[in-house]
Amino acid sequence: MQIDKLRDQELDDLFDGILSLESKEDCYKFFDDLATSNELISLKQRFQVAKLIDEGKTYSKIQEKTGASSATVSRVKRCMDYGSGGYKLVLEKRNNA
Template sequence: MQIDKLKGRELDDLFDGILSLETKEDCYKFFDDICTSNELVALKQRFQVAKLIDEGKTYSKVQEKTGASSATVSRVKRCLDYGSEGYRTVLDRIK
């Protein structure tokens, strides 16, 4: 896991903060404060890429619908196939 290098109290604090959010409005407010617009766009795009790949869409269709680069689509696909199951956990929970 690439995140192992970052583990520690500070990251735990961040995750505890995220887990304390109760509504979408809480999320909008928190992420508006903590992320730049570009960071939010990147996160949103990666998640949409993951959803479309999970739906069986082709790389070209995913790129067309999201505007993501082929590198981003490949990276997300690699995470879905060989990653830490983070995308899979969330995608399964929102179905």
Template sequence: MQIDNIRGQELDDLFEGILKLENLDDCYHFFDDLCTTNELIALKQRFQVAKMIKEGQTYQKVQDRTGASSATVSRVKRCLDYGSDGYHRVIDRLD
């Protein structure tokens, strides 16, 4: 996992904090403080790309709907195929 390079107590603290969020309102407040608008836009775009690819949408349709670059779509697809299964875990739990 690429995240292993930064694994440690500080990252554990962040993830433990995220696990304490109880609802969407908590998420909006926490991520508003934690991230810039551009960071949140990038995160939500990648997540939508992952959902659409998992649904079987074409790269072109994903790019058109999300505004993501071909590089972003390819990277997300690579994570879906060869990553740590994070996208799959979350998307499957939403269904």
């Protein structure tokens, strides 16, 4: 896992803070302060790409719908196939909610 290189108390603190959020409005407030607009756009785009990959959409449809580059689609697909399972975990939790 690439994140293992970053694992430390400060990252634990960040994740604990995120886990303490109780609503979408809490998320909007926190992420508005935490990240730039461009960072949030990148994160939401990657998540949309993951959702569409999970739905079996083609790369061209994903690019058309999200505006993501082929490199971004490929990277997300690679993470979904060979990564830590984070995208699949969240997608499954959302589908079961």
